Amino acid sequence: MVIDLNKITIGTKIPELKIEPISRTILSLYAGASGDHNPIHIDIDFAKNVGLKDVFAHGMLVMSYLGRAITDTILQSRLKDFKVRFCSITNIGDILTCGGKVIEIKERNNIKTFILELHVIDQGGDVKLTGIASFEK
């Protein structure tokens, strides 16, 4: 549901988006769809050969989920900047939750800019990424 921009104040949250558990199927589909064929995300033999227990999710997949949480709430055409810092690896089976809240509202030349602070956490509360987005009205 798209949020009413007139009702946004500092502290307004975007609805949490909970993602189905990360599976090998999802990682294979994302590798194909995104063009990122790095074997570390799709080939368990490769991962083991370089000393990892298993493959792990593409950071951009996790950022894409967060993007969904934003565009579920705000028209994409209003989104001006979207940046994240990847904090920890997302493993197979992790259940991610995306969320965020408005931390600043600026107004200049009749254009309002809203700054969103964002995060993605897993089932244990481990932070996968943090981010900032800005959108305009």
Added chain:
Amino acid sequence: MLDRTLIGKKYPIVEFKVSYQRLKFFSKATGQTDPIYFDHEYAKKKNYKGVVCPPTFLMVAGMEQDNFYTYLQDFNVAINSILHAEQEFIYNELVYEGDTLKIETMIEDMFDKKEGLLQFCTFKSKYTNQDNVHVATVRFTIVVR
């Protein structure tokens, strides 16, 4: 230590045509639920030029080159020693199915943290569409362990 003389290096320009099929595949893989990201008729009804590229789709176009990981040769590091550290998209205009993007990428910066233990490199890409409109700027930062 990464070779800092590479700062400013430009990579060959990549052209990428946003096909409906690829966009639909990406939307499926990332679990998009809003039909503007996969339903042509619905997007038109909502007054969009066509199916809309979701916010992170631009990275797909950036990956689409003979070997996205060419920079690993520049740095002389193995693929398993890098991690994606940061990502930024700055949007000017929406990108749609059917658009042809021109992507110009350069090494914008290199820096280190923890007394050189972690080395970072930021790539900056300028995305222009077929009408020569600068639609977005993308920053992609990796860390070498």
